[in-house]
Amino acid sequence: MAADGVGRVFDIPAIAGLTTTYFVRLALHDSGGRLVSRNFYWLSTQDDELDWQKTEWYYTPTKRHADLTALAHLPETALSVSPPADGAGTTAIRVTVANTGRALAFQVHLELIDPATGAEILPVYWDDNYFELLPGEERGISVSTARTTVRPRVTAEAWNSAPAR
Secondary structure: OOOOOOOOOOOOOOOOOOOOEEEEEEEEEOOOOOEEEEEEEEEEOOOOEEOHHHOEOOEOOEEEOOOOHHHHHOOOEOEEEOOOOOOOOOOEEEEEEEEOOOOOEEEEEEEEEOOOOOOEOOOEEEOOOOEEEOOOOEEEEEEEEOOOOOOOEEEEEOOOEOOEO
């Protein structure tokens, strides 16, 4: 396949007994086993139902939305976050976030905090944010920011976890 090409690789078969809301994680590895790309999806066994009769050139309304209500009842999990590997005066900081709980950590959100004021340091550029971690999984994340005079603190919080500092 050509660079930036698109092609059908496989179909995900129907799976019996799924809950109304379910998750699909796709990972692409190169021939050396290195991760090239990853995507995570939350899906429903009940698809959106579009109202084709009321379609406009710019919009098709939805009659019934996919049932994702189970997201509101995800089991609680726990996160840990390593202190930043770099200290004050740096512009690139690397941290490791781990899901130490026994349930999926959904939509993990990271913030860089000034420990002197408790305020979020902005602007920052994370190499990823709002991601998922399976139980026992950890992930290294880099953040870039303007030079700081303090050693920042990182907080991590998932949809279904308390904040980790």
